[in-house]
Amino acid sequence: MKYLNLTKTLLISLTCLLTLLSCKKDNIPGSMHIRENLKIVFLNKSGQNLVDPLTVNRLQFEKMRLFFLENNEKIEVYNPMLDSPRGLHLNDKEAPYFIAVSANISKGEVLSDKNGIKTGQSTALLQLNDSITDTIKTEWQSGPGYVLITKTWYNGILVYDVANPQNGIENGDGFKITKSEF
Numbered sequence: 001m002k003y004l005n006l007t008k009t010l011l012i013s014l015t016c017l018l019t020l021l022s023c024k025k026d027n028i029p030g031s032m033h034i035r036e037n038l039k040i041v042f043l044n045k046s047g048q049n050l051v052d053p054l055t056v057n058r059l060q061f062e063k064m065r066l067f068f069l070e071n072n073e074k075i076e077v078y079n080p081m082l083d084s085p086r087g088l089h090l091n092d093k094e095a096p097y098f099i100a101v102s103a104n105i106s107k108g109e110v111l112s113d114k115n116g117i118k119t120g121q122s123t124a125l126l127q128l129n130d131s132i133t134d135t136i137k138t139e140w141q142s143g144p145g146y147v148l149i150t151k152t153w154y155n156g157i158l159v160y161d162v163a164n165p166q167n168g169i170e171n172g173d174g175f176k177i178t179k180s181e182f
Helices: 001-020
Strands: 033-035 037-042 065-070 073-078 088-091 100-102 111-116 118-126 133-143 145-154 157-161 172-179
Touching: 001 037, 037 145, 100 118, 145 172
Parallel strands: 033 145, 037 172
Antiparallel strands: 037 100, 065 073, 065 118, 088 100, 111 118, 118 133, 133 145, 145 157
């Protein structure tokens, strides 16, 4: 009886180990590649990063709020079940310091749907403090196994284009914004 229990335990352990070793993190069949966050590096007019912990008069992340426009209605983002319940994530641990902002792709307006490829747009309002609220409009594309932000306008100015990332940041999708108010 002990021999059977030991054999079962070894077989289960070996099966689990082989399953774990056979999976590659970036190449799992049926997996989704999702990029629906915008990485924004905020700079002041002197070029200092406004989310760098050492910058004087930096942006106060705790006071920021994100709103999505859905059917012309302003809805504050808050889901306590998420790691970033307000749709915002602060990276102030290593350079480049940035704020990741969620785009509202799941409820965005679909502009076209051709051969399983959808393109659409969504609008968000980013409240930086009590007196500054900026508009972020995103154009996106989704298909089997992926979601991708293709263009972004910040206060009406094209700041990111996946095909020509002239204002992009290193190590990922995103862009730089200079705020003259700081």
